[in-house]
Every structure is written in structure tokens, then in C-alpha cells.
Amino acid sequence: MRYVSPSDPVAGGSRRSETTASWVLRILWLALPLAVGPAVAEGLNDAPGPVRTTASVGLWALWAVGLLATLVPRPLSLAGVRLGGPAAFATGVWAAVATGLSPTGLAGLVAGALVAGVSISAPVGDRFVDGASYGDERRFLLRAPGPVVVVMAPLAWVVAVAGVVTGPLLVADGSLTAGIPACIVGLPAAGLAARATHQLGRRWVVLVPAGMVLHDHLAVADPTLIPRTQVSSVAPAATHTTATDLSQGAFGLALEVRCRDPLNMALRHGRRGSGAGSRTPVGAFLCTPARPDVLLAEAAARRLTSGAVPGQAASPPPTTSSPS
Numbered sequence: 201m202r203y204v205s206p207s208d209p210v211a212g213g214s215r216r217s218e219t220t221a222s223w224v225l226r227i228l229w230l231a232l233p234l235a236v237g238p239a240v241a242e243g244l245n246d247a248p249g250p251v252r253t254t255a256s257v258g259l260w261a262l263w264a265v266g267l268l269a270t271l272v273p274r275p276l277s278l279a280g281v282r283l284g285g286p287a288a289f290a291t292g293v294w295a296a297v298a299t300g301l302s303p304t305g306l307a308g309l310v311a312g313a314l315v316a317g318v319s320i321s322a323p324v325g326d327r328f329v330d331g332a333s334y335g336d337e338r339r340f341l342l343r344a345p346g347p348v349v350v351v352m353a354p355l356a357w358v359v360a361v362a363g364v365v366t367g368p369l370l371v372a373d374g375s376l377t378a379g380i381p382a383c384i385v386g387l388p389a390a391g392l393a394a395r396a397t398h399q400l401g402r403r404w405v406v407l408v409p410a411g412m413v414l415h416d417h418l419a420v421a422d423p424t425l426i427p428r429t430q431v432s433s434v435a436p437a438a439t440h441t442t443a444t445d446l447s448q449g450a451f452g453l454a455l456e457v458r459c460r461d462p463l464n465m466a467l468r469h470g471r472r473g474s475g476a477g478s479r480t481p482v483g484a485f486l487c488t489p490a491r492p493d494v495l496l497a498e499a500a501a502r503r504l505t506s507g508a509v510p511g512q513a514a515s516p517p518p519t520t521s522s523p524s
Contacts, residue, residue, distance in 0.1 A: 436492065
């Protein structure tokens with residue numbers, strides 16, 4: 201059972217938006233061969249036979265892997281979706297250029313753009329990370345650090361896609377001296393890039409009956425439980441807050457979690473982190489979920505900030521007699 205107030209349009213509608221976005225992604229992915237396939241085939245008309253065959257087999261294989269990822273919403277498949285969606289858009293761009301912006305090329309470009317947009321959307325991210333939830337818990341994806349969004353994530357995507365595509369196409373084209381080294385270097389590099397993308401999708405805030413958990417390997421050495429009785433407030437961060445910044449410079453609205461008493465947290469400092477043995481008292485900290493409004497609504501529905509236990513009525517405030 202999940203404690204979502206049906207009267208709260210944000211908390212009650214968040215799961216519907218996640219489910220809708222996931223189904224839209226699946227339908228768009230199913231339609232990719234019809235929307236992008238003709239343009240790709242037209243663009244490969246002048247390519248040598250082995251290159252056409254390799255490209256066709258590779259695209260069908262990657263499409264099948266992507267379809268499987270859309271059907272199984274888990275943190276691991278989120279990495280496949282967020283690599284494959286932009287790759288579909290890149291394929292549409294290539295096909296549109298190769299066909300001289302023909303109608304089929306433009307159709308493929310639009311379809312690829314739609315797939316890419318939905319695959320990186322916040323509702324899809326929350327649906328996939330919450331797919332690994334169990335019991336009465338709800339997971340909310342954290343936004344990637346700002347520098348990662350601007351530089352590292354695009355670079356990882358380029359390495360992943362180029363590592364998978366370049367070597368096999370060169371070998372199919374007969375350029376063995378370049379294709380074999382490209383496969384030896386590119387495929388492991390693509391695996392490392394995909395793993396880095398997966399790790400970014402394993403950062404979340406979890407709301408549980410006992411309180412809330414910060415699961416962010418970039419900020420804390422271990423997943424940290426903030427007990428319900430210790431949560432004082434969860435709210436948008438003030439401009440000049442003194443809370444410990446664990447948002448990693450992520451773009452978007454940061455939430456400030458305040459504790460009734462300082463909580464000992466194993467904060468990471470620098471690349472290696474502080475380690476589990478070095479703990480710092482933290483009275484308040486910042487985090488940046490992908491959908492802060494939904495997290496706040498869910499926290500309110502669970503009465504997380506009141507210290508009450510879900511399913512039990514909150515104690516009424518004491519009455520006082522007015523002075524005569």
C-alpha cells in the first residue's frame with residue numbers, strides 16, 4: 201500500500217504521468233522502424249553491400265535491445281533508454297542529411313526527436329528508478345551534477361555510440377587495419393561509458409515508512425537514512441541557506457531537508473570521498489530531485505515532516521484557555 205492522498209493532484213497524478221510517459225516511449229520506440237527505417241535505407245543506398253548489411257543488422261539489434269529496455273523499467277534499463285533515445289535522434293539527423301531533407305528523412309528526424317525527448321524526461325526517469333522499489337517505498341531520481349550535464353554526459357554518450365558503431369562499420373568496409381583496433385578500443389570504452397551513465401541513474405531519494413533515504417554515491421559514502429522522527433522539514437531551499445550542499449551543482453530547484461538534531465553523515469570530499477569511518481554532523485542538507493514538486497507532495501501525503509506514522513491520525517494540538 202502506498203500513502204498517496206487522492207485529493208492531492210500532484211501526488212495522485214504523478215504515477216499516472218510516469219505510466220503515460222513510459223507507454224508513449226514504448227509506442228514511439230515500436231514505431232521507429234516505420235518512421236526512421238525508410239530514410240535510413242534511402243541513405244544507405246550508395247553504401248557497399250557489407251556496410252549496408254552490417255548497419256541494418258546492427259540497427260535492428262540495437263532497436264531490439266532498446267525495446268526490451270522500455271518494457272522493463274529498472275535503473276539498469278534507464279541507462280539503455282537514455283543512451284538509445286538520443287542515438288535514435290542522431291540516426292534521424294544522419295538520415296535526414298543523407299537523403300537531402302526528403303519527406304522520409306524529415307519524418308525520421310521528427311520521430312527520433314520525439315523518442316529522445318521522452319527518453320530523457322523526468323517522469324520516465326522516476327518511473328524507471330522506482331521500478332526497483334519494494335514494499336512501501338517510493339524512489340525519486342536525482343538530477344545529474346551540472347558539469348556532468350554540460351560536458352561529461354554528452355561525452356559519455358559519444359563514446360558509447362561511437363565505440364559500438366565505428367569499429368564494425370570499418371571492418372565491414374574492408375578497413376581492417378583501422379577497424380580491428382577501433383573494435384578493441386571502442387567496445388570496452390563504450391562499456392565504460394554505459395556503466396558511467398548507469399551510475400548516474402542510481403542516485404535517488406527514497407521515501408520509506410521509517411523516514412527518507414539519501415542514496416547518492418557522489419555525496420555520501422553510504423545510503424543515509426534520515427529517521428522520520430528526525431525530519432524537521434522538507435521544503436524548497438532558501439536563497440541564502442546555510443545547509444550543506446549535497447546537490448553536486450545540479451540545475452533546477454533544490455530541496456532543503458532539515459533535521460531536528462544533527463545527523464552524522466559520511467560525506468564524500470573530492471574523488472575518493474571521506475569513507476564510512478569519517479562522519480560529519482549535518483543539521484540540514486540540499487538535494488535536487490528531477491521532480492521536486494512530486495517529492496514534496498509525496499512527503500506531505502506520507503506526513504513525513506510531522507513525525508507521524510502513516511495510517512495513524514496526528515495528535516491534536518493542546519488546547520489552552522484564554523486569559524480572562
